[in-house]
Amino acid sequence: MSRNLILGACLSSLVVLAALISFAWTPYDHAALNIPDKLQTPGVQHWFGTDHFGRDMFSMIMVGARTSIAVALVAVGIGMALGVPLGLTAAARKGSWLDELIMRGNDLVFAFPSLVIAILITAVFGAGAINAIIAIGIFNIPVFARITRGAALSLWEREFILAARVAGKGAARISTEHILPNVANLLIVQGTIQFSLGILAEAGLSYVGLGAQPPTPSWGRMLADAQTMVSFAPHLALIPGFAIILTVLGLNLMGDGLRDWLDPRIRVARA
Amino acid sequence: MGQSLKRGFVSALALSSALIAGQAWAKDDIIVAMQLEPPHLDPTSAAAQAIDSVVYSNVFEGLTRFMGDGSIVPGLAESWEISDDGTVYTFKLNDGVTFHDGSAMDAEDVKFSLDRARAEDSANAQKALFAGITDVSVVDPLTVQVTLGEPNGNFLFNMAWGDAVIVAPESIDSIKTNPVGTGAYTFAEWVQGDKIVLERNPDYWGEQPALAKATFKFISDPTAAFAAMMAEDVDVFDNFPAPENLPQFEADPRFQVLVGSTEGETILSTNNKQAPFDDLRVRQAVAHAIDRQAIVDGAMFGYGTPIGTHFAPHHPAYVDLTSKSGHDPEQAKALLAEAGYADGFETTLHLPPPSYARRGGEIIAAQLAEVGIKAEIINVEWAQWLESVFKGKDFGLTIVSHTEPMDIGIYARPDYYFQYDNPKFQALMETLNTTTDPDERTKLLGQAQTMIAQDYVNGYLFQLAKTGVAKAGVQGLWVNAPTAAFELSEVSWVE
Numbered sequence: 001m002s003r004n005l006i007l008g009a010c011l012s013s014l015v016v017l018a019a020l021i022s023f024a025w026t027p028y029d030h031a032a033l034n035i036p037d038k039l040q041t042p043g044v045q046h047w048f049g050t051d052h053f054g055r056d057m058f059s060m061i062m063v064g065a066r067t068s069i070a071v072a073l074v075a076v077g078i079g080m081a082l083g084v085p086l087g088l089t090a091a092a093r094k095g096s097w098l099d100e101l102i103m104r105g106n107d108l109v110f111a112f113p114s115l116v117i118a119i120l121i122t123a124v125f126g127a128g129a130i131n132a133i134i135a136i137g138i139f140n141i142p143v144f145a146r147i148t149r150g151a152a153l154s155l156w157e158r159e160f161i162l163a164a165r166v167a168g169k170g171a172a173r174i175s176t177e178h179i180l181p182n183v184a185n186l187l188i189v190q191g192t193i194q195f196s197l198g199i200l201a202e203a204g205l206s207y208v209g210l211g212a213q214p215p216t217p218s219w220g221r222m223l224a225d226a227q228t229m230v231s232f233a234p235h236l237a238l239i240p241g242f243a244i245i246l247t248v249l250g251l252n253l254m255g256d257g258l259r260d261w262l263d264p265r266i267r268v269a270r271a
Numbered sequence: 272m273g274q275s276l277k278r279g280f281v282s283a284l285a286l287s288s289a290l291i292a293g294q295a296w297a298k299d300d301i302i303v304a305m306q307l308e309p310p311h312l313d314p315t316s317a318a319a320q321a322i323d324s325v326v327y328s329n330v331f332e333g334l335t336r337f338m339g340d341g342s343i344v345p346g347l348a349e350s351w352e353i354s355d356d357g358t359v360y361t362f363k364l365n366d367g368v369t370f371h372d373g374s375a376m377d378a379e380d381v382k383f384s385l386d387r388a389r390a391e392d393s394a395n396a397q398k399a400l401f402a403g404i405t406d407v408s409v410v411d412p413l414t415v416q417v418t419l420g421e422p423n424g425n426f427l428f429n430m431a432w433g434d435a436v437i438v439a440p441e442s443i444d445s446i447k448t449n450p451v452g453t454g455a456y457t458f459a460e461w462v463q464g465d466k467i468v469l470e471r472n473p474d475y476w477g478e479q480p481a482l483a484k485a486t487f488k489f490i491s492d493p494t495a496a497f498a499a500m501m502a503e504d505v506d507v508f509d510n511f512p513a514p515e516n517l518p519q520f521e522a523d524p525r526f527q528v529l530v531g532s533t534e535g536e537t538i539l540s541t542n543n544k545q546a547p548f549d550d551l552r553v554r555q556a557v558a559h560a561i562d563r564q565a566i567v568d569g570a571m572f573g574y575g576t577p578i579g580t581h582f583a584p585h586h587p588a589y590v591d592l593t594s595k596s597g598h599d600p601e602q603a604k605a606l607l608a609e610a611g612y613a614d615g616f617e618t619t620l621h622l623p624p625p626s627y628a629r630r631g632g633e634i635i636a637a638q639l640a641e642v643g644i645k646a647e648i649i650n651v652e653w654a655q656w657l658e659s660v661f662k663g664k665d666f667g668l669t670i671v672s673h674t675e676p677m678d679i680g681i682y683a684r685p686d687y688y689f690q691y692d693n694p695k696f697q698a699l700m701e702t703l704n705t706t707t708d709p710d711e712r713t714k715l716l717g718q719a720q721t722m723i724a725q726d727y728v729n730g731y732l733f734q735l736a737k738t739g740v741a742k743a744g745v746q747g748l749w750v751n752a753p754t755a756a757f758e759l760s761e762v763s764w765v766e
């Protein structure tokens with residue numbers, strides 16, 4: 001295992017751990033306002049200080065991790081659940097009208113700047129975590145569909161698939177029993193990358209006020225709230241900023257590391 | 272030695288002549304920043320305060336006008352006489368007043384302006400100001416007589432509003448983009464989305480103001496506002512949108528901070544026709560669930576005065592009723608239980624963009640949650656707010672600041688967006704409107720304030736503070752905002 005993978009996995013699991021622990025315990029109630037206590041700098045009592053309403057920043061970051069992960073996870077889930085079957089179908093029916101339809105549809109979605117469309121969706125259907133998930137999820141579909149189709153196409157040329165066809169297996173069975181397990185590696189790597197992009201997208205949408213609505217904490221909104229206070233309470237912006245950076249960095253390193261680790265060609269070359 | 276002495280002398284000479292030149296070129300323009308851009312520039316056909324902020328008294332003048340301390344002084348009317356029964360006002364107009372297009376302002380223009388405002392199809396946003404007028408007649412070119420159906424103690428005050436300014440009949444068609452008034456400043460340029468420029472009117476009938484040019488810049492984002500002020504890109508920020516930054520300006524010798532009062536009663540508007548808010552006990556519970564001081568401290572960083580009714584605390588007739596709705600979550604819970612909502616209920620809380628609403632809303636939602644009321648926060652833009660809340664009345668709770676002066680009369684309008692329908696209050700307002708005796712008026716205003724406080728029509732939060740920021744060298748600014756206006760005539764740079 002590479003150093004990248006270990007570092008990435010550590011950072012990512014730290015965030016996941018914080019999110020999981022927040023279900024059972026946070027140092028303070030993340031939503032409890034305590035205005036006389038506002039704008040405290042990080043210290044023993046409040047590890048990350050308090051925000052402009054006197055809420056404990058550490059608790060908010062922990063629960064905010066939950067929001068980020070939930071949104072990104074479900075968004076990636078949507079992308080995989082719809083994108084992978086589409087990609088498999090397109091590969092199995094290569095060159096047919098169905099393949100064309102699926103792939104040109106993907107191109108269409110891909111052609112739009114994703115964040116702009118996400119803003120449009122949340123503006124039309126209302127701001128909120130659910131709509132943010134759907135908006136981000138839709139843009140994950142073509143990513144997974146393309147990756148799956150590309151990898152599956154080359155697999156369809158291989159002898160073991162030919163053998164399966166000769167044995168009388170239908171395209172659907174071959175796709176699920178033989179193709180899917182062989183593209184899983186790629187999907188895991190891509191999933192990690194999309195996961196980090198999802199976290200960024202959620203932070204971006206929350207920053208402009210279209211993501212999770214208060215009182216649900218969100219890193220992006222914490223940043224937006226901190227904007228006018230950066231000059232006298234920099235920790236309000238730095239802490240959620242670092243949370244986003246470290247999470248995205250961790251996931252990207254992990255994605256890179258996983259690709260190196262899972263890719264048989266590189267593994268062979270290294271051995 | 273001799274050489275350097277000579278050089279020293281020469282440079283001293285150069286320096287002193289530079290100083291003299293500097294004096295001759297004393298700064299006579301100003302850049303004023305505001306948060307909201309006006310939708311157009313006709314104050315007589317829209318409620319938008321941003322219009323008055325630019326044109327009131329600068330471009331357009333009325334018969335009377337507001338002073339910075341809230342008093343009413345003669346404007347275009349030099350003087351007036353009131354008949355003994357209080358129904359006929361005879362205004363004597365100032366001589367030699369011209370509109371910016373060069374035409375003379377006379378009694379015909381006054382008649383035109385008032386008739387236009389009170390007409391059946393008038394687009395005036397404050398038609399109630401003119402409702403009592405039964406006739407406007409021209410006595411001679413400088414005398415105009417206004418007849419009221421019944422005495423109205425507020426009439427001269429009403430005539431000072433931006434909605435009652437005198438306009439030129441020939442300019443009406445293009446008034447929204449090219450306002451023609453009688454003021455000390457003429458409209459020069461409007462770059463949409465950026466700025467409006469006014470220039471000194473050399474033919475002004477009154478005293479010439481000190482500043483030759485004023486540029487109004489529109490900066491809606493609080494972060495950008497802070498940056499523009501700090502970089503000295505603007506000279507004055509009329510009402511600085513981020514109260515958290517004020518201590519920094521106060522500590523900086525380059526700037527001065529002017530904290531005053533506005534006419535903005537900031538309230539938790541409640542839909543009185545929507546269940547469960549149609550139950551007085553529920554509204555009372557909401558009132559007791561709210562901790563005003565926490566909202567002032569948390570959302571406004573301490574700027575603002577808690578209020579217990581819909582009335583400005585600096586007004587002489589104000590009655591302090593904050594104790595009627597003191598912070599008492601236990602009582603709130605008891606009241607909810609009595610009303611049949613022991614487990615609380617769910618409602619919506621619509622929040623327009625200003626920070627008093629967005630931040631105040633988060634605090635209020637948390638306070639309501641403590642007594643079991645789950646208020647779902649819905650952040651909206653102003654256009655959406657006007658459409659769905661103000662016009663559509665589709666809301667449970669919302670936070671907004673009512674910035675019109677003396678606007679307790681809105682509670683007598685059952686179709687107003689919070690839909691308070693109390694015939695007793697409506698009768699009280701009618702009595703008030705026909706009362707001219709000051710003591711009697713004070714008494715009636717007190718009764719009105721108490722009535723809406725006892726009915727817990729809305730959650731009364733705080734009086735919005737006016738927080739102006741200006742460069743240290745600017746003088747003559749209004750500290751308070753008795754009406755939406757940025758009065759330029761008194762403003763100048765310290766020499």
